[in-house]
Amino acid sequence: MREVEVAVVGAGQAGLSAGYFLRRAGLGPGAGFAVLDHSPGPGGAWQYRWPSLTYGKAHRVHDLPGMPLGEADPGRPSAEVVAGYFARYERAFDLRVHRPVDVTAVREGGGGRLLVETDAGTWAARALLNATGTWDRPFVPYYPGQETFLGRQLHTAGYRGAAEFAGRHVVVVGGGTSAVQLLIELAEVARTTWVTRRPPVFRDMAFDEDWGRAAVARVEQRVRRGLPPQSVVSVTGLAATEAVRQARARGVLDRRPMFDRITPQGVAWDDGRTLEADVIVWATGFRAALDHLAPLRLREPGGGIRVEGTRVVKDPRVHLVGYGPSASTIGANRAGRAAVREIRALLAGAPSPGAQPREASLAG
Numbered sequence: 001m002r003e004v005e006v007a008v009v010g011a012g013q014a015g016l017s018a019g020y021f022l023r024r025a026g027l028g029p030g031a032g033f034a035v036l037d038h039s040p041g042p043g044g045a046w047q048y049r050w051p052s053l054t055y056g057k058a059h060r061v062h063d064l065p066g067m068p069l070g071e072a073d074p075g076r077p078s079a080e081v082v083a084g085y086f087a088r089y090e091r092a093f094d095l096r097v098h099r100p101v102d103v104t105a106v107r108e109g110g111g112g113r114l115l116v117e118t119d120a121g122t123w124a125a126r127a128l129l130n131a132t133g134t135w136d137r138p139f140v141p142y143y144p145g146q147e148t149f150l151g152r153q154l155h156t157a158g159y160r161g162a163a164e165f166a167g168r169h170v171v172v173v174g175g176g177t178s179a180v181q182l183l184i185e186l187a188e189v190a191r192t193t194w195v196t197r198r199p200p201v202f203r204d205m206a207f208d209e210d211w212g213r214a215a216v217a218r219v220e221q222r223v224r225r226g227l228p229p230q231s232v233v234s235v236t237g238l239a240a241t242e243a244v245r246q247a248r249a250r251g252v253l254d255r256r257p258m259f260d261r262i263t264p265q266g267v268a269w270d271d272g273r274t275l276e277a278d279v280i281v282w283a284t285g286f287r288a289a290l291d292h293l294a295p296l297r298l299r300e301p302g303g304g305i306r307v308e309g310t311r312v313v314k315d316p317r318v319h320l321v322g323y324g325p326s327a328s329t330i331g332a333n334r335a336g337r338a339a340v341r342e343i344r345a346l347l348a349g350a351p352s353p354g355a356q357p358r359e360a361s362l363a364g
């Protein structure tokens, strides 16, 4: 058993940003903090992004604090660019990420400590910064008949490029950016059909800061109420980039309503329409990868974990960074800074900020 002040689970944008601010707060790797990550190399989830998601096609990858990514070839896969940047970053700030280390459970350890159980032993920590992202929990909704489909089904997490679908009919499900990017690529080599639950909303305007803030605020309200977060991207609408405008003009982004059933040969609607298909791609997003926190019983009746800022309301030793409103590269940076500020206060014995209003109101 190793004792540590702070355990950081996950070494993506959120975990590395937290590591940077922990170092700035005077904690060192070893007794101060340990970053644990189960992926084989640096890069967080970016190391798994499909090779055709080039750096130029990513929305925007914000710099980690203290060291810019610098110039990068927009034609190179984001997976390579970001993994290389994160590797340099870990070295520059001596973050000493333990990998591959899989955190299987976090439970109460007594004496104010949390036990972080892994396949490489247990760490006993006074605080936990959870930065496990969503990539490990691809979400596929259930539709009747799904198990009878004779073609291939895959989630975007398993997509490696359009070439293997040449000449096929591919049904792409989902209204997000990933669906749009995949449709544009697949339409070059395959026949495609796009289905979404709600009509997609394309935004012609540039994504400015005010509007980004408003989207983040909506996700924040949900997690404050203990509801599962929506992705920030799901409330922003789809950017009508030049590539998107051209694809719309070619009819690639003509959308049909969601089908009602899956048949062995394809998909079907309750009004009697059917469509044969070889492949169904589920571009239906991800959920927060938080199963290892289950022993702490942090979930609310609404199904989510209530957080104030990044602090879990039910257990102020636990912070979720890169969760809900901070699930973007810029949000993850800010969350790392804010979480470390609160954890420093916690380690110094200051009362949890969440406890203050109640005490004040009882006193007053």
Ligand SMILES: Cc1cc2nc3c(=O)[nH]c(=O)nc-3n(C[C@H](O)[C@H](O)[C@H](O)COP(=O)(O)OP(=O)(O)OC[C@H]3O[C@@H](n4cnc5c(N)ncnc54)[C@H](O)[C@@H]3O)c2cc1C
Pocket: 009, 010, 011, 012, 013, 014, 015, 036, 037, 038, 039, 043, 044, 045, 046, 049, 058, 059, 060, 061, 062, 101, 102, 103, 104, 131, 132, 133, 134, 135, 136, 178, 289, 292, 321, 322, 323, 327, 328, 329, 330, 332
């Ligand atoms: C296809 C796609 C494209 C995106 N493009 C953009 C974009 O252009 N700009 C943007 O701002 N955002 C983008 N996002 C959102 C993106 O998820 C965030 O921006 C950011 O990369 C998430 O960082 P993170 O640190 O929270 O999580 P991740 O990068 O997912 O890192 C989590 C880390 O935790 C580790 N981990 C998970 N569970 C465990 C465990 N139990 N034990 C140990 N380690 C564990 C994983 O191995 C991983 O390294 C995109 C998301 C997707 C899916």
